[in-house]
Structure formats: structure tokens, C-alpha cells
Amino acid sequence: MNASKLTDEVEARAALGGLSSALRLRQAFERLIVVDPKGAVDVLGTHPDEISEAGSNLGNLLAHTLLERKMYMEAGRLSHLVRQKKLITDTTICIRLAKALAQEGDSEGAALAFETALAIDPGCIPAMRGLYESAASAGHSDEASGWLTRLAETDLSYSTVSYVYKERRKLPGSEGRAVRIALLSSYVLDWLIPYLDVESRKSGLIPEFYLAPFNQYTQQILNSRSNLYQFKPDVIFLALGLEDIFPEIVVSAKESELARAHVIAVEHVLGLVREIESNCGGLTVVHSFSALGRDGQGILENRLANSFSNWLAALNDELAAELRRHERSFLMPLDAVVGWVGRERGHQAKMWYMAKMRIAEPSLPELARYSMRYIKPLKGLTKKCVILDLDGTLWGGVVGEAGSEGIALGPTAPGIEYVDFQRALLNLSRRGILLAVCSKNNPEDALPVIRTHPHMVLREAQFAAMRINWRSKVDNILEIAHELNIGLDSLVFIDDNPHERELVKQLLPEVLTVNIPKDPSLYRRILEDMTDFELLALTKEDEVRAAQYQANSNRQTAKITAASLNEYLQSLNVRVRVDFAPRAALNRVVQLFNKTNQFNLTTKRYQTEDVIRFMESEECRIYDLHVADRFGDHGLVGIAVIRKEREDWHIDSLLMSCRVMGLGVETAFLERIYSDAVSERVVRLIGEYVQTKKNQPVKEFYAQHGFSLLKDENGRQEWELIVATTPIKKPSWITAGRGEGTL
Amino acid sequence: MSVEEVVARVFHLDVSEVTDQASTETLAQWDSMGHLSLITGLEEEFKVSFAIVDAMEMSSVQRIKRILMDYGVAT
Numbered sequence: 001m002n003a004s005k006l007t008d009e010v011e012a013r014a015a016l017g018g019l020s021s022a023l024r025l026r027q028a029f030e031r032l033i034v035v036d037p038k039g040a041v042d043v044l045g046t047h048p049d050e051i052s053e054a055g056s057n058l059g060n061l062l063a064h065t066l067l068e069r070k071m072y073m074e075a076g077r078l079s080h081l082v083r084q085k086k087l088i089t090d091t092t093i094c095i096r097l098a099k100a101l102a103q104e105g106d107s108e109g110a111a112l113a114f115e116t117a118l119a120i121d122p123g124c125i126p127a128m129r130g131l132y133e134s135a136a137s138a139g140h141s142d143e144a145s146g147w148l149t150r151l152a153e154t155d156l157s158y159s160t161v162s163y164v165y166k167e168r169r170k171l172p173g174s175e176g177r178a179v180r181i182a183l184l185s186s187y188v189l190d191w192l193i194p195y196l197d198v199e200s201r202k203s204g205l206i207p208e209f210y211l212a213p214f215n216q217y218t219q220q221i222l223n224s225r226s227n228l229y230q231f232k233p234d235v236i237f238l239a240l241g242l243e244d245i246f247p248e249i250v251v252s253a254k255e256s257e258l259a260r261a262h263v264i265a266v267e268h269v270l271g272l273v274r275e276i277e278s279n280c281g282g283l284t285v286v287h288s289f290s291a292l293g294r295d296g297q298g299i300l301e302n303r304l305a306n307s308f309s310n311w312l313a314a315l316n317d318e319l320a321a322e323l324r325r326h327e328r329s330f331l332m333p334l335d336a337v338v339g340w341v342g343r344e345r346g347h348q349a350k351m352w353y354m355a356k357m358r359i360a361e362p363s364l365p366e367l368a369r370y371s372m373r374y375i376k377p378l379k380g381l382t383k384k385c386v387i388l389d390l391d392g393t394l395w396g397g398v399v400g401e402a403g404s405e406g407i408a409l410g411p412t413a414p415g416i417e418y419v420d421f422q423r424a425l426l427n428l429s430r431r432g433i434l435l436a437v438c439s440k441n442n443p444e445d446a447l448p449v450i451r452t453h454p455h456m457v458l459r460e461a462q463f464a465a466m467r468i469n470w471r472s473k474v475d476n477i478l479e480i481a482h483e484l485n486i487g488l489d490s491l492v493f494i495d496d497n498p499h500e501r502e503l504v505k506q507l508l509p510e511v512l513t514v515n516i517p518k519d520p521s522l523y524r525r526i527l528e529d530m531t532d533f534e535l536l537a538l539t540k541e542d543e544v545r546a547a548q549y550q551a552n553s554n555r556q557t558a559k560i561t562a563a564s565l566n567e568y569l570q571s572l573n574v575r576v577r578v579d580f581a582p583r584a585a586l587n588r589v590v591q592l593f594n595k596t597n598q599f600n601l602t603t604k605r606y607q608t609e610d611v612i613r614f615m616e617s618e619e620c621r622i623y624d625l626h627v628a629d630r631f632g633d634h635g636l637v638g639i640a641v642i643r644k645e646r647e648d649w650h651i652d653s654l655l656m657s658c659r660v661m662g663l664g665v666e667t668a669f670l671e672r673i674y675s676d677a678v679s680e681r682v683v684r685l686i687g688e689y690v691q692t693k694k695n696q697p698v699k700e701f702y703a704q705h706g707f708s709l710l711k712d713e714n715g716r717q718e719w720e721l722i723v724a725t726t727p728i729k730k731p732s733w734i735t736a737g738r739g740e741g742t743l
Numbered sequence: 744m745s746v747e748e749v750v751a752r753v754f755h756l757d758v759s760e761v762t763d764q765a766s767t768e769t770l771a772q773w774d775s776m777g778h779l780s781l782i783t784g785l786e787e788e789f790k791v792s793f794a795i796v797d798a799m800e801m802s803s804v805q806r807i808k809r810i811l812m813d814y815g816v817a818t
Binding site: 092095096099125126129157158159160162163190191348350351353354355357361 | 753754755757758759772775776777779780782783792793795798799
């Protein structure tokens with residue numbers, strides 16, 4: 001069949017439509033591509049929709065054929081055609097098309113093909129590079145710079161970042177505050193520079209770098225007329241590897257060598273720091289010493305007083321203590337920075353042996369980001385105020401709909417994520433960063449949560465300004481800035497609603513709007529990853545800027561330092577309160593019945609109507625358990641249901657959240673039931689245990705409390721306790737109370 | 744991925760630009776730093792760890808393929 005007949009057939013089939021027609025259309029078009037590619041481009045121009053529906057690969061095939069036959073005019077026309085329609089689906093073909101067109105001088109066609117590739121894959125690196133190159137060669141330096149920024153945001157591999165770094169230097173200088181960064185190292189740290197460049201520019205800084213010649217750091221520091229000092233650095237990073245200073249001790253060390261090395265290392269570093277301080281006014285940041293391998297003495301490492309890791313910790317501690325007395329010199333916790341990435345990936349033996357590259361490629365982005373924590377406050381880029389939304393940001397859910405009781409905010413998930421986020425914000429408040437609220441709510445819904453919700457960490461005292469109304473957030477933010485007398489460029493805006501974020505980004509670009517993800521368990525991490533809240537020193541004013549608040553310290557730390565379990569438990573100041581469960585606790589009680597698995601004696605999954613029955617019935621009684629300790633209030637964490645039968649009380653259900661297991665509070669709970677039984681002249685307590693896959697931890701519960709086994713059949717046990725003869729006593733470290741407000 | 748594809752990915756080239764003859768001499772991006780990135784890329788792709796003597800020898804696509812064969816990787 002000749003070309004014109006094929007064209008006719010394609011057009012006829014396109015006009016006809018339908019499935020069988022689409023198959024014929026595809027076949028005819030495929031043949032047309034072979035016989036007459038130019039004609040195929042014409043037909044594609046008149047029937048783009050039909051042809052793209054007939055076969056997703058047809059555009060790819062046509063592009064490929066045109067390039068094979070070097071028909072660049074037609075390729076250029078195709079490039080224009082494919083832009084809107086999804087006629088090409090393969091980025092490789094797009095890139096090839098674009099590069100061929102660029103080579104032929106059709107820069108417009110090339111740009112269109114690159115854009116098509118980006119539309120197919122927004123992370124397509126070659127397309128961004130292509131668009132950068134065409135913008136740069138056309139002299140559009142702002143656009144070119146934008147493409148470089150996007151490249152570095154998309155891919156943090158060294159090859160991309162170093163490309164961006166090199167190209168950036170070819171563009172005319174952009175506006176911004178300069179920062180002069182010097183790197184002094186005993187090993188190869190050249191790789192860090194492109195990453196520092198990217199990070200600096202993200203904050204609007206234009207960096208200049210000085211890299212000391214390999215292993216020349218001592219000479220550069222000691223010579224007061226060295227290139228280092230002529231460079232007039234704002235900040236000097238001093239990165240020394242123990243492997244370079246003490247090669248004999250890092251893998252296998254003798255006690256006597258370690259003692260000597262400690263003195264030498266401290267003297268060496270402090271000597272260098274003093275020398276730098278007397279020769280220039282910049283900030284000195286010393287990387288802490290770190291190890292590349294595992295502990296040489298295995299599990300004995302921390303049992304041997306003179307082990308290498310103990311020595312290393314003591315060395316860093318002493319350096320930190322010494323540098324604390326130097327206002328402008330800091331110790332950067334290198335192991336924590338690399339450890340965040342993972343030590344296995346962060347240090348790579350081959351790169352170290354082969355290239356003296358002690359810090360491997362995967363660590364470089366994090367190391368550069370961390371370095372910005374020193375540079376930003378130095379350059380006055382520390383943010384002064386965080387403006388926060390409420391619903392979905394400081395707590396889960398919508399308080400106007402769910403009410404104060406219904407929002408997710410408390411010691412269990414969902415809710416704990418928001419509590420931790422608030423705690424991380426509290427840390428900022430303690431170092432003088434102001435917090436403010438900007439939220440679309442009825443104040444009468446939101447204010448009671450801030451004032452009285454038991455798990456709200458941030459109260460009115462922590463908020464320097466509050467805007468709870470239905471006005472535009474942009475207006476409210478402007479007002480807050482005015483009220484606090486803070487520039488817009490010192491504000492951070494955090495809101496879970498992408499529409500509000502977009503609006504603020506568009507209208508107030510100076511404000512740093514944080515892209516928080518949908519998942520609130522990432523909120524804390526996102527906030528702590530930010531490098532915008534650093535202070536070089538904490539002044540009295542910073543500390544008192546926001547209201548004082550004694551927050552919960554870390555439970556884990558307390559656990560390790562307590563000399564014995566008993567001492568630990570005594571130190572916890574555990575308080576319990578047992579009450580008859582009130583109607584107000586209904587939701588929490590039903591929730592506990594349905595999600596408690598481990599500490600649950602019978603695992604009966606009661607629903608709302610059952611619980612209401614227990615609350616109202618004379619035959620039943622439902623107790624709830626509240627627990628608090630010095631770390632905070634854990635809230636309602638336990639439930640017991642008693643069924644009264646003549647002179648006996650049957651413990652129908654007994655369950656407790658596993659968060660408070662191990663404190664002995666269950667015994668205090670049982671003691672209360674026991675003492676009620678005594679005063680109501682009950683003869684026996686009958687306990688029931690129904691075995692499940694998950695409630696092994698409480699298998700011995702009744703035995704441990706002096707009950708004796710009555711029956712044991714098919715995993716269901718019945719235990720009895722004679723009230724008159726077997727008392728139940730709570731542990732000495734627990735204080736018990738009853739009635740509201742006793743915790 | 745083929746060796747050519749790894750080289751193309753690391754140096755941001757089109758695969759068609761990476762021939763058997765491509766080497767530290769012919770590709771501007773293949774400098775000493777780029778070489779380390781390439782080694783890392785090859786090790787990740789082919790699940791091997793090159794001895795340093797070999798890593799230093801791998802100055803062209805052809806040589807990379809030959810050395811990979813020594814490590815039991817068919818390319």
C-alpha cells in the first residue's frame with residue numbers, strides 16, 4: 001500500500017472511532033511511519049487524540065524513526081505537536097529528540113521536547129540539564145539559575161550537585177549576602193563544597209570557599225600571613241581525623257598510648273583554635289573526633305575503663321568543656337551527624353583508603369545541612385517566630401466538629417504525634433523563638449483546648465500572639481508581624497492545609513512556609529531538621545522570652561540512671577486514682593475495651609451500649625484507673641467491670657494500657673476493688689482469665705495476687721479470693737486517691 | 744542496568760553517548776571525583792566491592808567490563 005492510501009485509511013479509521021477501528025488505525029499508522037514519516041507527522045497533527053488512543057507507543061516510534069532518518073525538520077514539528085498531548089511516553093526518546101534538535105539549531109523544538117520529558121517525569125535530570133543549558137546559552141541567567149536550583153533539589157548525588165556547583169559559577173553573580181567559608185582538614189573534604197554551596201544558596205547566601213591545600217592545615221593556621229587569613233573567613237571548619245594524627249591507636253591501642261594521645265590531641269586542637277582566634281574574627285567549628293570502625297574489644301569495650309571508645313568519649317567531652325569557654329569556637333558532634341545517615345553508609349572504607357575521603361558521599365548532604373546551623377545564626381538568618389495553625393497541626397481533627405474531647409491529642413496514638421510536635425516547639429520557645437497561633441476557628445471552640453485540655457503542651461503563656469478567627473491568614477500573619485515588630489523574613493508558617501500554605505507562599509514569599517507532610521508522625525522530625533532556629537549563645541533574655549514551663553524529661557534516661565528498680569519506681573512518684581467510670585469517659589472506655597490486647601484478662605470487646613449498661617446497672621460496677629507519674633499524666637489507662645452475684649463479686653473484665661505496665665499500678669487498682677469489697681461485705685472475689693494469643697503477660701495475674709485456681713477448662717480459668725483471709729496491698733511507691741483532681 | 748547505563752546515569756549522559764571506548768580521556772565529567780562516584784555506582788548496581796587496585800584500573804568502559812568479569816559479573 002502506498003503512502004497516500006495509508007494516509008486515507010488512517011484518516012478514515014480515525015473518523016470512524018471504536019475499538020476494532022483503533023486496532024486497524026494503529027496498524028495503518030505503524031506502516032505509514034515506515035513508508036512516509038513526514039506524512040505520519042501531518043496526520044498526527046490532524047488527529048492527535050485518535051492516534052494517541054490507538055497506541056501509546058506510536059509517538060515514540062515516530063520520533064525514533066525521524067531521528068534514525070535524520071529528518072530534523074519533521075522532528076521539530078513533532079516536538080511542537082507532542083507538547084500538549086501524551087503522544088510520547090518515553091523520556092529517553094524525548095531527550096534524544098531534544099538533543100538532536102538542539103544540535104540542529106532548533107532550540108525552540110529542543111526546549112519543547114525537554115519540557116515534554118519533564119511532564120512525563122518531573123524528576124527527569126537530563127531534561128532539567130537540557131533546559132538549563134538552553135537558558136544559559138540564550139543568556140537568560142535567572143531562568144538558568146532556577147533550573148540549577150531545581151536540579152539540586154531533585155538529586156543530591158555528587159555528580160548532580162557538583163555539576164550544579166560548576167555551572168553556577170559560569171552564570172553572572174546573583175544578588176545575596178556573601179559568606180566566606182574555609183575548610184581545613186587532615187583528609188579530603190573537597191566533596192563537601194558543592195553541597196555547602198547548594199545549602200548556602202537555599203538560604204540566600206552567596207558563598208565563597210577556601211580549601212586548604214592537602215594536609216596543610218597546621219601551616220595555614222600557624223602562619224599569620226597565610227592564604228587562610230587573607231581569605232578573611234566568616235567561618236572555619238576544622239576537620240581532623242584521628243587516623244591522620246594517631247594512626248597507631250585507631251584500630252588497636254595500648255593503654256599507655258591512649259593516655260599520651262589524649263593530652264596531645266587536646267593540646268593540638270586547643271592550640272590551633274587559640275591561634276585561629278588570635279588571627280581572625282571568624283567562627284571556628286571543630287568536628288568532634290570519631291571512629292571509623294566498630295569497637296575493638298567487642299562487648300567488653302564499655303567494661304574496660306581504658307578502652308578506645310571510652311577514651312574517645314572522654315576526649316570529645318574534654319574538648320567540648322574547653323571550647324565552652326570560647327565564645328566563637330564550637331565542637332560539632334560529627335558522629336551524631338554521620339550517624340543520622342548511618343555509619344555504614346556514612347564512612348566507606350574503600351573511599352577512605354583509596355581517596356582519603358573520610359566522610360563518604362551519602363553523609364555529605366547532612367553534613368552540609370548541619371554546617372548551616374553555625375552559618376545561619378552567624379549571618380543573622382535565625383528565624384524569630386513560628387506561626388502555627390491549630391486543627392491538624394497542633395492537634396488532630398477539627399475541634400469545631402469533634403469537640404475538645406474528640407480531637408487527637410494525648411499520650412496514645414493518634415494524638416501522641418501532636419504532643420511530641422508541641423514539645424519540640426516548646427524547645428524552640430525555651431531558646432527564645434516566639435510562637436504564635438493563626439487559625440481559622442471559632443475562638444470559643446479553640447481557646448478552651450489551649451487553656452484546659454489536659455494534654456496540651458503549649459498554653460496561652462507560650463503564644464506571643466494569637467489570631468483565631470475566620471479572616472485570611474495572610475492578613476493575620478501581617479498583623480502578627482506588626483504586633484510583634486518582626487520582619488516577615490523572620491517568620492515561619494506551619495499549617496497542614498496545603499491551600500493555606502500555597503496562599504501564604506504566593507502572597508508573602510518572604511515568610512518561610514514549611515511543607516509539612518500529611519503524616520503527623522513526621523512533624524517533629526521536620527521541625528528538628530530545620531536549621532533556622534540556631535543561636536550561637538543563649539542569653540538570659542532568650543530563656544525568659546517565653547513563659548517558663550517544666551516539661552517532661554526523658555523517661556528512658558531516668559530508667560538507666562536509677563540504681564535499682566525499686567529506687568527507680570520510688571523516684572517516679574507514681575500516683576493512681578480509681579473511680580467509677582463516668583459517662584464523660586465513655587469514648588475512651590470503649591476504645592480501651594477494643595484495642596487493649598496484652599494486659600487484658602478476658603478480652604471482652606464491649607461496645608458503647610454495653611458500657612452504658614454497666615454504668616447504669618445496679619448489678620454491675622465499672623471502675624476506671626488514672627495514672628500519673630513525674631513524667632506526666634497518662635490519663636485513663638485501665639478498666640475493671642464487676643458483676644455482683646449474691647455474696648460474690650465476679651471480675652468480668654480487667655484491662656490496662658500496656659504503656660503503664662511494670663509500675664505496679666494494677667495492684668493498686670485491684671486494692672481499691674478489694675477494699676470496696678470489704679466495706680460492702682463481699683465474701684469472695686472471683687477472677688476470670690481467658691487465654692488469647694496476646695495476653696500471656698497476665699497469665700499469672702490472679703496467682704500473683706493470692707487468688708487460688710477454681711476451674712481450668714479450654715483456656716478459661718476461674719480464680720477465687722476469700723476476702724476475709726487474703727488482703728491485697730498496693731506497692732509502697734504508689735500513692736492512691738479517689739475523686740477528681742487527686743492526681 | 745548495563746555498564747554503559749551506569750556510566751550514563753552517573754555522568755548524566757545519554758546512553759548513546761557512552762561507547763566501549765568512553766574513558767577518562769573522552770568524557771569531561773570523568774575526573775578523579777567523578778571516578779569515585781562511578782565506582783560507588785558500579786558497586787551498588789552489580790553488588791560487588793572492588794579491590795582498590797582494580798578500582799584504579801577502571802579508566803574506560805572496556806576496562807570496567809573486563810574487570811567486572813573477574814568478579815563474576817556477566818555484562
